[in-house]
Amino acid sequence: MLPDWTLWLEWLIKSLVVTLALLGGFAYLTWYERRALARIQARIGPNRAGPFGLLQPIADAVKLIFKEELVPAKADKIVFFWAPVVTLVPSIIIAAVIPWGTSFTAFGREITLHVADINVGVLYLMSIASIAVFGIVLAGWSSNSKYAMLGGLRASAQMISYELALGFSFATSIILADSMRMLDIVDAQKGLWFVVVQPVGAVIFWIATLAEVNRAPFDMPEAEQELTAGYHSEYSGMKFALFFMAEYQKMIVISAILATIYFGGFLGPGVDEYPLLGPVYLLIKVILLLFVMIWVRATWPRIRYDRLMSFGWKIMLPLSLAITFITAAGILLADLLNNQIYFWAIPVVSTIIGLVAVVFIYRTLRRLPYERV
Amino acid sequence: MTLDLILFLVLALVAIATALGMLISRNAVYSALFLVLNFVTVAVFYLLLGAPFIAMAQITVYAGAIMVLFLFVIMLLGAEKLAPAQVLPWQRPLAAALAFILVAEATYLLVTRARPTGDVLPPSEAVNTMDNIRQLGIELFNQYLLPFEVTSILLLVAMVGAIVLTNRQKRERK
Numbered sequence: 086m087l088p089d090w091t092l093w094l095e096w097l098i099k100s101l102v103v104t105l106a107l108l109g110g111f112a113y114l115t116w117y118e119r120r121a122l123a124r125i126q127a128r129i130g131p132n133r134a135g136p137f138g139l140l141q142p143i144a145d146a147v148k149l150i151f152k153e154e155l156v157p158a159k160a161d162k163i164v165f166f167w168a169p170v171v172t173l174v175p176s177i178i179i180a181a182v183i184p185w186g187t188s189f190t191a192f193g194r195e196i197t198l199h200v201a202d203i204n205v206g207v208l209y210l211m212s213i214a215s216i217a218v219f220g221i222v223l224a225g226w227s228s229n230s231k232y233a234m235l236g237g238l239r240a241s242a243q244m245i246s247y248e249l250a251l252g253f254s255f256a257t258s259i260i261l262a263d264s265m266r267m268l269d270i271v272d273a274q275k276g277l278w279f280v281v282v283q284p285v286g287a288v289i290f291w292i293a294t295l296a297e298v299n300r301a302p303f304d305m306p307e308a309e310q311e312l313t314a315g316y317h318s319e320y321s322g323m324k325f326a327l328f329f330m331a332e333y334q335k336m337i338v339i340s341a342i343l344a345t346i347y348f349g350g351f352l353g354p355g356v357d358e359y360p361l362l363g364p365v366y367l368l369i370k371v372i373l374l375l376f377v378m379i380w381v382r383a384t385w386p387r388i389r390y391d392r393l394m395s396f397g398w399k400i401m402l403p404l405s406l407a408i409t410f411i412t413a414a415g416i417l418l419a420d421l422l423n424n425q426i427y428f429w430a431i432p433v434v435s436t437i438i439g440l441v442a443v444v445f446i447y448r449t450l451r452r453l454p455y456e457r458v
Numbered sequence: 459m460t461l462d463l464i465l466f467l468v469l470a471l472v473a474i475a476t477a478l479g480m481l482i483s484r485n486a487v488y489s490a491l492f493l494v495l496n497f498v499t500v501a502v503f504y505l506l507l508g509a510p511f512i513a514m515a516q517i518t519v520y521a522g523a524i525m526v527l528f529l530f531v532i533m534l535l536g537a538e539k540l541a542p543a544q545v546l547p548w549q550r551p552l553a554a555a556l557a558f559i560l561v562a563e564a565t566y567l568l569v570t571r572a573r574p575t576g577d578v579l580p581p582s583e584a585v586n587t588m589d590n591i592r593q594l595g596i597e598l599f600n601q602y603l604l605p606f607e608v609t610s611i612l613l614l615v616a617m618v619g620a621i622v623l624t625n626r627q628k629r630e631r632k
Contacts, residue, residue, distance in 0.1 A: 164487070205591065208514035215522025219494070222526065226487060226533050234533065241530050245523065265591055 099200045103180050111333040112142035117372075118379050125383040146326070154322035157229060164227035169320065169327035172220025176334040179213040182206040183341050184268050186351045186363025198351075198363055199268070206267035207255050210342060214251070214297060218244045220331070221299075221316050228319035236315025239390065240299060246397035247296035247303075253405035254290035257283050257412045258346040271350035278349040282432055285408050285439040287347040289401060291377075294343065296397065298335040301382035303393060340374035341367065348374075396446070404442045408435050465506060473499040486532045490525060497521040511591050 116131065116138065123130025131138035156165060186198030203209060218241050225237015259265055261282060262273035273279075280287045296303040312318070317328045344350060348370050351363030388396065415431035418424075473496055480492035497520040504513035598606055 161487075164491075203510060205510045205514050208511065208518065212514045212517035212522060215518050215526070218522070218526045219529075222529055222533070223487075223491075226529075238530065238533060241526055245526060245530075248523070 095196060096200070100181070103200055104177055107177055107180060107334045107337060108330075110337045111330050112146065114333045114337060114375065115145070115329075116142050117375070118382075121376060121379045122383050125380070149326040150323055152322040154324060155319075157319050159229045160319065161227040161229065164223050165319075166324075168220050168224035168227055169324045169331075170220075171223060172217070172331040173327050173334075175213045175217040175220075176331045176338060179210060179217075180338050180341070182209050182267050183338070183345055184271060184350060184363075185367050186356070187268075187360045189360040198360065202266070202268055204264075204266050207259055207265045207270070207346075211248075211252060211255060215248060217297075217335070224320070224328070225316040228316075230319050232312045232314075232318045233316050236312045236318070239312075240316055243299070243303065243393065243397070244297055246394060247293045247401065250289055250397065250401035250405040251293040251297060253402075253409045254286045254293065255346070256409050257286040257405075260409070260412050260416060267345060267350075270346055271352060274349045274352060278347065278352075280347040282428075283347075283408065283412055283435060284432060285404070285435040286412070287343070288439070289405050289408070290343055290347065293401060293405075294339040295378070295381065296393075298332060298339055300332075300336065300378060302385040302388045304387060336375060336378060337371060340371045340378070343374055344370035395449075399449070400442055400446055404438065407438050411435050411438065462506065466503075469499055469502055469506070473503075487529065490528050490532060493528075494521050494525045497525065511594060 119141075120130040120138070131141040134140035134144045156162060181200040182203060184199035184202070188195050188197040221240040221244075222237045225233045225235075225240065228234070258270060258279050261279050262270040264270060264273070295301075317325055320328060344367060350370075351367045353362060353366035356362045356366060411434050412431055415427050415434075418427035418430075476492045476496040476499060480489045480496065483489050483492065497516060501513040501516040501521070504510075504516060
């Protein structure tokens with residue numbers, strides 16, 4: 086049975102809203118980042134185009150559109166053309182399963198505030214995240230340049246390594262919510278956000294996503310000092326803009342995912358009576374989390390590549406395994422023995438394990454001289 | 459039903475085309491990319507059959523993790539250009555004969571076994587509800603616990619093997 090045309094229209098409009106919100110969000114995230122970075126570094130930042138420099142993103146976009154596009158002579162033309170597209174598309178479609186609210190009634194019908202409500206929502210996020218690596222790897226390879234190639238290889242190694250920790254911190258919130266559906270995960274956080282129950286899980290998720298979107302301090306694939314610009318060294322004009330766009334959209338989407346699975350998503354005071362407040366709360370949480378990302382970029386130096394890898398495999402992976410186990414064990418014990426103490430042991434034990442991990446980082450990763458093997 | 463049929467036919471065409479593309483292309487990176495497309499098409503098939511979990515797992519594990527590693531290795535070794543084909547004299551007749559046997563067998567089995575009212579068990583009702591991930595987990599950890607554990611041990615052995623190999627190289631270099 087085919088759904089009626091109003092339903093198609095609703096889907097179309099909602100998809101358009103998500104896409105346009107991400108595109109607009111990208112433009113103003115660059116402005117937000119430049120202003121915030123400037124403040125942290127005691128500068129002013131872009132303030133000439135329009136009030137507070139608000140027209141700066143538009144000026145930048147016009148500049149990038151009219152720039153000359155160069156294609157290296159020895160590049161693999163087909164893959165070179167498709168790589169930015171393959172990078173950009175996952176960063177948009179991943180937003181489809183993030184709920185921005187419950188539902189409201191308008192035009193005589195109930196309109197839900199999410200594009201897709203699938204029972205494997207979290208798994209969808211994981212699979213799109215794992216697809217997202219391709220664009221960067223292919224960009225690096227097709228440019229036929231040493232810098233771009235090294236950037237692409239670094240990106241793939243780094244993203245695969247941190248995907249594991251990311252997966253386990255997803256698993257933690259799945260266990261807590263008892264569902265893979267994003268709406269159920271948000272519902273389960275009524276009254277108690279998961280960040281309270283599993284603070285270490287939220288931190289691991291945060292660090293792993295910073296590595297996944299190649300943000301500072303994990304921006305090894307595009308480390309300017311070593312690789313000029315990494316995988317997109319050979320790209321110019323609009324193709325470069327697509328990579329830029331993908332990176333910033335991923336930042337927004339990742340913040341929205343973190344807000345959804347650990348910080349209560351669209352939940353907030355009064356959201357039950359006025360469902361339209363949901364998107365507003367989500368937006369506020371996203372902006373706060375984005376600020377933390379910018380803050381991290383402004384204050385932390387880039388981590389060295391071998392340390393990045395040992396951090397991912399020797400700290401993040403065991404730690405995420407441990408917290409997944411602790412969460413599952415805590416819930417099971419609380420269920421079996423019917424005692425809420427075990428449930429509250431989850432944050433306590435997790436925090437202790439997290440502190441042990443910090444001590445371990447301090448002992449092993451900190452003062453080792455660079456060993457050439 | 460017709461929409462499903464059209465979808466199936468188009469997907470089947472894409473699947474075959476990408477599989478052929480993988481075999482024919484002379485560039486290993488292109489082959490890998492065709493294989494990714496093929497995996498994604500198979501995932502869409504699973505969606506068509508109402509198995510979203512398997513579809514997503516297919517994309518995550520095969521199209522995502524494994525193919526990225528393939529690409530990584532191809533690029534790291536710089537092995538994208540395949541050497542010009544060295545045709546062994548007996549290779550092509552043998553391949554043709556084996557392919558013929560396979561097709562004949564498959565056709566025979568299809569004609570004899572796959573009756574529309576065949577012996578294949580219909581999927582149990584519980585699997586097709588909105589909650590099929592939970593069902594899957596329960597089945598996997600109760601009825602199929604032994605195969606599950608054996609699989610995980612297999613993977614563990616492969617992992618330990620890789621670690622041992624790199625360790626030996628490090629020791630020899632010192």
